Amino acid sequence: MSISSEARLCLALSQIQGFGLKQFHLLREQYGNPSSWRKLSFDALNQCISKPKVSSAVLDCLAQADHSLNHVSDWLKQDGCSVVCYFDSPYPEVLRQIHLAPALLYLKGNIGLLNHQNIAVVGSRKPSLQYADIAQEYAFHLAKSGMSIVSGLALGVDTKAHLGALAAQGNTIAVLATGIDRCYPAKNKDLYELIAQEGLLVSEMPMGSAPLRHNFPRRNRIVSGLSRAVLVVEAGIKSGSLITARYAIEQNRDVYAVPGSP
Structure with missing residues (x-):
């Protein structure tokens, strides 16, 4: 199953300890979609994340051109399996409306x-x-x-x-x-x-x-x-x-x- 670049990035960010839904939505509300996040400075990131160690890990993640799917690649090869993120068109609009909506949905x-x-x-x-x-x-x-x-x-x-x-x-x-x-x-x-x-x-x-x-x-x-x-x-x-x-x-x-x- 194909996966968007935004979903790949969200999967990679979800692996960072200390980066959760609160930080995800602060970034989204202040800076829009992930393509804008890649242009942020460390100081700008730190305004949303507050912990320098986490901000540094996020900055490194955003700097990568591509992100590994090792932890989900085998599962995604199965029929009917997919991952969508908040920014993907299949993501349900009604779910986007809730407080701290999921950044990622694993689907089968x-x-x-x-x-x-x-x-x-x-x-x-x-x-x-x-x-x-x-x-x-x-x-x-x-x-x-x-x-x-x-x-x-x-x-x-x-x-x-x-x-x-x-x-x-x-x-x-x-x-x-x-x-x-x-x-x-x-x-x-x-x-x-x-x-x-x-x-x-x-x-x-x-x-x-x-x-x-x-x-x-x-x-x-x-x-x-x-x-x-x-x-x-x-x-x-x-x-x-x-x-x-x-x-x-x-x-x-x-x-x-x-x-x-x-």
């Missing part, structure tokens, strides 16, 4: 779904039987109506949402809290493979990333960020689903909930 499957009419369906990992069935039924009918179903590949409601969309021969997007080359939870390996073939897998995490606790809220902001609205089927007070709902409100998305006694 139908990349066209990024800019589809998407709705997120989220909920408990251990739903009651009734709500599990409701999640699958809602996802089925939403997918039948032409919406793409976005969820997080977790057990419970997420799984039912993906299955409902696939049963309708519709579209579904699974946003991962791991590197795109890893499936979590392992129980959903078959579903992971099916979505890679018939839908789209998405992750902002570097290849090989483990399912660390702090990765899940980051995943949730993308679930809502890719979507026009979020449907919460069943969720605990401190659940990740309500984190997704809060992100959706911050992102000016509609939030819907299945009533307590449907």
Whole structure:
């Protein structure tokens, strides 16, 4: 799969310890796209990055004419695998609008779904039987109506949402809290493979990333960020689903909930 020069640069910058989304967006807001970054002085960089050691590493990276893809080259050779960055045309406009939008998206499957009419369906990992069935039924009918179903590949409601969309021969997007080359939870390996073939897998995490606790809220902001609205089927007070709902409100998305006694 071909990859833009901007995405190559963003991949290289992502390898620099201390250079994260905050620094990325400060550079973007002040200086535009990466072609302008290459002209910056050390002092200009340091205004956005603040740590001289990191600024020096970024300056060295920007000075390189080309950047190695060693850590992703084999993966990119597989069918349907690609990497897009914030500046690439396939990057979804709705995601660009969110706070600290991902600089990079690792993708496997139908990349066209990024800019589809998407709705997120989220909920408990251990739903009651009734709500599990409701999640699958809602996802089925939403997918039948032409919406793409976005969820997080977790057990419970997420799984039912993906299955409902696939049963309708519709579209579904699974946003991962791991590197795109890893499936979590392992129980959903078959579903992971099916979505890679018939839908789209998405992750902002570097290849090989483990399912660390702090990765899940980051995943949730993308679930809502890719979507026009979020449907919460069943969720605990401190659940990740309500984190997704809060992100959706911050992102000016509609939030819907299945009533307590449907």
